[in-house]
Amino acid sequence: MTAELGARIRAARIAKGRSLRALAAEAEISPSLLSQVETGKVQPSVSTLWAIVTCLGLSVDDVLGHEAAADAPKRSAHVEPVQLAAAAPEIVMENGVTWRGLAVIDSSVDSLLVTYGPGASSSIDDTHMRHSGTEYGYLIRGELTLRLDFETYVLRAGDSFCFDSMRPHLYQNRTDAVAEGVWFVVGRSSTGDDERVAASGTMRSAVDVLDAMSRLPGRTES
Known part of the structure; x- marks a missing residue:
């Protein structure tokens, strides 16, 4: 896979008439x-x-x-008009992030209440994530740092955001207080990493959580 990826990058660079040094300089990496x-x-x-x-x-x-994929699998959604708090599915990452599934009727939408404890991050090893879909969010309380591509944004209560989830991104709570917000991810498809997660027994990132959440009773993919 690494060789094929490199070959495609080289072919694209040559097709666009770019020298290796020029592209490296623009991408801010070494030749x-x-x-x-x-x-x-x-x-x-x-x-x-x-x-x-x-x-x-x-x-x-x-x-x-x-x-x-022309016919990508879609998650079957919760169809009741009201989801009681006691029935909300919940997943807790070992690094202090809690995800609670909210009521949804559209199978292409992940709707979540997310709580970041002090020092928590959307991935255990602080690596950027990327996945299909569009990400929307609103911060209810606290402060959260969003690292998106090469930019860093500090989000506070009342701030909202929206971006293409294929862009590398990471959320971090760099404060001593809890941060909480509502997230909607529209048009996401499963990463297919279920076997890896099952083998490790660990949710390593928000992408793992979203995949696991979509497979809970009443939210499984068809």
Whole structure:
């Protein structure tokens, strides 16, 4: 996979008439690193890959060779007009993030109340995430830091956000107080990492949680 990825990046660079040094400079990486990526010797990090494909005017899916499925599986949604608090599905990550599923009627929407304890992050090892769909959110209380691509935003109560979830992103609570907000992810499809999560027994990121949440009773994919 690494070799195929590197070959696609190199082919795209040559097709656009870009030299290796020029592209490396624009992506703010070393020519040596770009060369190693193109030859398949190095697997680029999410942020590095994003920088390269952005400078080439491509999407990550373009270089990964992904094609949109014509009939992607959809989650069956909770259809009752009211979901009682006691019935709300809940998942707690080991690093202090709690996810509670809210009532939904549209199978393409993940609706969540998310609580970040002090020092908590949307991934255990603080790596950026990316997944299909569009992410919307509103912070109810506390303060949360959103790292999106190469930008950093500090969100406070009353602030809202919206972005393409394919953009690498990470949420962090860098304060000593709890942060809480409502999230909607529209158009997300499963990552297919169920076996990995089951084997490790650990929710390592928000993407794992979303996949697991969609498979709880009444929310399983068909």
